[in-house]
Amino acid sequence: MKKIINDAEQVVEEMLQGAVLAHPQYVKRVEGFNVLVRANSPVQGKVALVSGGGSGHEPSHAGYVGRGMLDGAVAGAVFTSPTPDQVYEAVKVVDGGKGVLLIIKNYTGDIMNFEMAAEMAEADGVAVAKVVVNDDVAVENSTWTTGRRGIAGTVFVHKIAGAKAETGADLAEVQRVAEKVIANVRSMGMALSPCIVPAAGKPSFTLADNEVEIGMGIHGEPGTHRESLRTADATAEHLVGKILDDLSVNAGEEVAVMINGLGGTPLMELYVVNRKVAALLAGKNINIAKTYIGNYMTSLEMAGFSVTVLKLDGELKELLLAPADTPALVQF
Amino acid sequence: MKKIINDAEQVVEEMLQGAVLAHPQYVKRVEGFNVLVRANSPVQGKVALVSGGGSGHEPSHAGYVGRGMLDGAVAGAVFTSPTPDQVYEAVKVVDGGKGVLLIIKNYTGDIMNFEMAAEMAEADGVAVAKVVVNDDVAVENSTWTTGRRGIAGTVFVHKIAGAKAETGADLAEVQRVAEKVIANVRSMGMALSPCIVPAAGKPSFTLADNEVEIGMGIHGEPGTHRESLRTADATAEHLVGKILDDLSVNAGEEVAVMINGLGGTPLMELYVVNRKVAALLAGKNINIAKTYIGNYMTSLEMAGFSVTVLKLDGELKELLLAPADTPALVQF
C-alpha cells in the first residue's frame, strides 16, 4: 500500500484538520466531532442541509459545505457510515430554527445511523426531514431488497436542495425539491482498478491486466459484471444506455450531466468519455443544460468513472444554475 | 496500459472535443487547430493571455480559459510542446488589439516553439510579450544550463496576470505582474507512481513497491532522488524545506499555497499533506492568504503531489483574490 499518509488510523482526523486549514473561509470543525459546518453556522432563518457518509469519497461531502449547498457534513471512518452521535451533533450545530434536511445515500448503515440521529434530534425539538438518494442503476431497484445505492447523483441533490434552502423555503419545500432530484437522477460507473482502504492495507478486489468492473459501487462493492476493457465510446454507450433504460427522457427535454472521476482517473479520459456521452444525448435530441466533469464522488484512488444524468424541469434547472460557493463547487 | 480512451493517436483530439462539449459557456475550438479560446474571443480592449504545453496536464491549460484567467490555450501532443503554427493561430484569434502575453513553462521545446510563434505574430503586427515560468526548485537554477522547470506555479501566473489583464492594464503592465509572480513562486513535487503516455503504451520509469521519486518533473522526468516512502508529514517537510531554502519568506509575510494532485492522488491525501504544510508555515509565522487544493497541473494518472508557495504583496494578493470564471477555477 503506497499512500501519502501518516497513520492509517488517523487519516480521517488528519484529513479533516487539513480541510479546515485549507478552507477556513468556508468551513469550521465542530470540536470533538468529525463534523465540518459552514464557517458562519448556524445560518438563521434558513433550512439547514446535512449530508455525510464514509470518508474516502472526497470532495464528498465536506467539499460541498458552503453557501448554496450543504450546511454540515459528517465524516465516518473510510467507507463506513458515520455514527448517530456525530450526525446528531451536526444537526444541532447547523439548525438555524427552520429545521434540518438529512441527505442520506441509500446504504443500510447510513440509513440506520442517520435515522437514529434524527430520532435523537427530534427528541430535542429540532424539525428533521430525510431524503434517501438511490441513483445507481447498476443495482436493480426492488422493494424487497435494499434497493439501489446512492452515488454521484447525490451531489445534484446537495446543489439543488441547497439552492432551494437559500431562497428561504421551508423544510417541506426543500425536501420536496430534493425528492424531485432523486426521482430524476440516475448514475452508473465502472472501475479500471480497485482502491485500498488505509486501515485494510490491501485492495478489496483485484482485476486482471485488461479487465474492468462494470457497475461497481463507490466502496468497491462488486458491480454487474466484469469484462475486457473496451473503448471509451463503447463503455460510455453501455452506461448511458443503462441510465436511459431507467430514466425516460424525451427528445427536446433537458438534462444535466456529470462525468465523475473516481479519484485515480485523469481528466483527459473524462473528457474523452464526455465527448461520447454528449454525442449520445445529442443523437436523441436531448439538450444538455450543464455538464460537470471532474472528481465529485470518489473512491479513494480508484481509476474509473461514473456518468450521471439528471432530467431537468424549469424549477430544477433554475436551482441547478443558481450560485454556489463551496470548497469543491463554485459557480456564479 | 489500462486507459479509458478510444485510440492513443486520437486522444488529444477527442479530449478537446469533449472539453468543448462540456464547457460551451466558457470555451470554443479554433477550427482545425488544437486551440481552445474563450467563447467570446477576442475580448476587445484587453490584453490577451495565451498559455499551453503538452497535453496530459489537464486541467492545465484549457481549464483556465475564461474570465479572469487565460484567453487561449494550446494543446500539444501528450507531454510534448505544441508547434509554432498552433500557438501562432491562438495568438491571432485572441488578440483584442492590446497585445498578447505568452505564458511559457521553462522547457527548451516550449520556449523554441512559442518563440517561433511570437516571431510569426509580430511579423503580422501583433504585439507579443513572453514570460517563462520556472518554479520547480527540484532543479538547480543556473544560467549555464536550461534552468528550472515550470510546473504548478504556472497556474498562479495564469490567475494573477489574468486578473491584471481584466483591469484593462496594458501589455507591459500585465507582463510585469506575471514576472513578479514568477519571481515569487516556488514548487516541488514527488511521485508514488509513474504514468503512461498513451502513444508509448508503457510507463517511462518504474518504482519499487515502497519507493518514491522526489522532485520528479510533470512529464515523468527523473527527480533529485528516490527514497523509501516516508510519512506524509516527513515528505511535506522535505518539500516545504526545499521551497523555503530558495524563496525567502519572513515571519509576518503572507503567501498563497497550492497542494496539487498529479492526477492519481486522492483528495484525502492532499488534505493530510496540507495539514502539515499549513503547520510548517504557521510555525514560521507565515500567513496563508489562500490555499488551493486539488488537481491543477497533473501528469496523467501519476500518483503524487506538488507543493507550491507564492509570496504575496498587496498587489499580488488583490489580484489572486479577484474573481475568476473558468472551467477549472471559479472564485468570486
Added chain:
Amino acid sequence: MATAIAAIAALAEIIIANKEKLTELDAAIGDADHGLNMARGFEAVRGKLAGAQAEDAASVLKLTGMTLISTVGGAAGPLYGTAFLRAGAVLQGQAELDTDTAAAMLKAAIGGIKERGKAVRGEKTMLDALEPAYEAFTQAMNEGETLLQCLELATEAAANGVEYTKTIIATKGRASYLGERSLGHQDAGATSSYLMLKALTGFARQHSPGV
C-alpha cells in the same frame, strides 16, 4: 460487575482476533470493512470498560451498546449497539444470570436487530446465525440443560446458520446489490454473531462450576 466486564472482554478478544477474517468475508460481497468496524468498536469498548470497574452488569451492557453505536458505524454499529442496549435492559435489576434471563436477553437483542434493520431470517444477515441460536438455546433450556450447554448448542446452531448463509441470496445489506452472485459466500455479520456466541460459550465454560 467484574464477570460482565470479563465476558465483554472475551467478545472483544475474539472480534479483534478475527478482524482480518471478517473484513475478507465482507470484501467478497460487501465493502471490506466489517472486521475493521467491529474491531474499532470493541477496542473502544475495552477502553471504556477499563475505567468502569464498579458498574453493574446491566450498565456494562448499556455502556457496550452505546460505545458500539458511537464507534462502529456502518450497518453493524446500530444493529449490534441496539442489541446490547436491549439485552442490558433485560438484565436491569437482575441479581444473577440464569438460563431464563440469558434467553430473554438473546430474544431482546434479536428483537432490537430486527426492528432496526427491518430484516427477517433468510436474508443472509446476522439474523441467520442469531435466530437459530436462540431457538437452539430455548429448546435446550426447555429440556433442562445448563446455561453452558444451552450456549454450546446455541453456538453450534449459529455455526450452522453461518454455513447456511452460503446457500442463500442476500436481500438485505450491501450484499443484496449482488443478487444471485452473493450465492456461495458466507455472510460477515452472521460470522461475527457466531464468533461472539462462541466467545461467550468459552467464557461460560471457564467460569462454570462444573469444570
Added chain:
Amino acid sequence: MATAIAAIAALAEIIIANKEKLTELDAAIGDADHGLNMARGFEAVRGKLAGAQAEDAASVLKLTGMTLISTVGGAAGPLYGTAFLRAGAVLQGQAELDTDTAAAMLKAAIGGIKERGKAVRGEKTMLDALEPAYEAFTQAMNEGETLLQCLELATEAAANGVEYTKTIIATKGRASYLGERSLGHQDAGATSSYLMLKALTGFARQHSPGV
C-alpha cells in the same frame, strides 16, 4: 525532384523504424517522447511528399522543414525543422548535389540548430553527433573523397559522437535537469541525428554511380 523525395523517404523510414528505441533513450533522462515526436513528424512528411512529386529538391527540403516544425513539437521539432529549412535554402537554385553543396547544407543546418537552441557542442545534444560529422565530412572532402565516402566518414564520426554523449553531463535540453545523473546515458537527439546521416549514406550508396 524524385531523388530528394526518395532521400527524405529514407530518413523517414529509419526514424519510424527506431521510434521505440529513440523513445526509450529519451525515457532514461528526458520525457520519453523523442521517438514518438520524430515518428509523428516523419509520418506527416511522408504524407505531404506523397502529393508533391513535381517539386524541386529545395522545395522538398523546405516542405520537410515546415512539416517537421508543425508536427513534431517539443525541442526536436523547431531544431530539425529549422535545420531542413536552412539546408533547403542552400540548395535553392542548385542544379546538382555535389560534395561542396552537401557540406554547405550540413553547415547551414547545424547553424540553424545552434541559433534556435542556443547550445554548443559538448552539452549532450544532437550537436555532439552533427558537428563531428560535419568536421569529418569537410576533412574527407578536402582530401578529395567522393560524396559517398564523405558521408560514410561523417556517419562514423556521428556514431562516435553518440558514444561520446554517454560520457558527458547534459547542460541543455531536458536531461540537464538531472545534472550528474545524466552521465552514462546516450542522448536521444544525437542518436536521431546519427540515424538520419546513416540513412542518407545508405541512400547515397544505393544511388552512387560506383556501385
